[in-house]
Amino acid sequence: MRLLTLCLSLCLSVPALAADKVTFLTSWYAQAEHGGFYQAVATGIYKKHGLDVTIRMGGPQVNGVQILSSGQADFLMGYDLQVLKSVETGVPITTVAASFQSELQGMMTHDDVKSLADLKSRTVLVSTSGRTTWWPWLKNKYQLDDAQSRVYTFNLQPFFADPRSAQQAYASSEVFAANKGGVKTRFFLFADDGYPPYGTTVVTMQKTVKEKPDLVARFVKASMEGWKSYLQNPAPGNALIKKDNPNMQDDQLAWGVEKLKEYRMISSGDAATLGIGTMSDARWQKTRDFMVSTGLLKADVDWKKAYTTQFVKDLRVLP
Incomplete structure (x- = not known):
């Protein structure tokens, strides 16, 4: 004991x-x-x-x-x-x-875009960091041009105002905001097209x-x-x-x-x-x-x- x-x-x-x-x-x-x-x-x-x-x-x-x-x-x-x-x-x-x-990175477009290949005729909004990450990959894959890109400032209004624009996005954030704003969009996850x-x-x-x-x-x-x-x-x-x-x-x-x-x-x-x-x-x-x-x-x-x-x-x- x-x-x-x-x-x-x-x-x-x-x-x-x-x-x-x-x-x-x-x-x-x-x-x-x-x-x-x-x-x-x-x-x-x-x-x-x-x-x-x-x-x-x-x-x-x-x-x-x-x-x-x-x-x-x-x-x-x-x-x-x-x-x-x-x-x-x-x-x-x-x-x-x-x-x-x-x-998670991808592209948000207006709902008339069928694939990322359609971006050739669009203005693409790209952030400063995007230019040294996914943009070179996307540009090479779909023969895009820097001249068609514009600066994305994390404000969705330029995208809303221009039906010929597309912009970088996360499905969980920008797409959510567009949906709440009543704007019909499509989202293309870059990984689905081979972004590694x-x-x-x-x-x-x-x-x-x-x-x-x-x-x-x-x-x-x-x-x-x-x-x-x-x-x-x-x-x-x-x-x-x-x-x-x-x-x-x-x-x-x-x-x-x-x-x-x-x-x-x-x-x-x-x-x-x-x-x-x-x-x-x-x-x-x-x-x-x-x-x-x-x-x-x-x-x-x-x-x-x-x-x-x-x-x-x-x-x-x-x-």
Whole structure:
């Protein structure tokens, strides 16, 4: 009895291991496209994996790579072209998982456009960042010309006013706004026409991968479990999204979740059999090759430093 009492006393006196504090920086204001990460906080999935995660919102004036590389965040919501360019310039970051099997970027047109090939006769609204990402790919694929492009300022009024215009868009945001405004549109996801990058990736420092592989593995697994949970019941994650971004309304969140499911962003391609978050060498090479062919990346860049599959190859968080 004394031995049992002593054992219980010792067990109670040993403090529980503190969860590892992690800061995750998103790419924009909180929205459905970030839902899996918020879900993992809201439902305790991160906590289950020994993580105390703080989600920090990005925005138009936020330099995510700079914040990550300066140690102010542990993980960054990134995209493939950004990471490849960073590797080219000597910034040692790397991608450890891909939430979406394709990039959300696409083209919103008026409803008389039948395919992206019809853009030859249209004015195309392109943002500054778009000119160094998807626009060179689209221009080469459909023989478009810079002369037909105009600057997209994230204001939909020029598109509404000109029936011969088309503009960059996400199905979950600009298309939603056009729909609410009563404007009939069509949306063409670039990935359906072969645009190769992954979307909503998880990026960290190469040093973190080397020195804290267990932390990275736990964050990746918990995040992908968060995405699976979010698709099943997004309510907990949405509550936190609205707390961080009070401008986000229920109808837009519902629309966003619907589009994630409609386009199978999380569960398509290799993710259907290998699990949410998976990546492949072949896909990364396609992105590298497109960037080199359009002059966005030097051919001699060690592009394989831009990603590692070690944390997703055996993950098997099946959708």
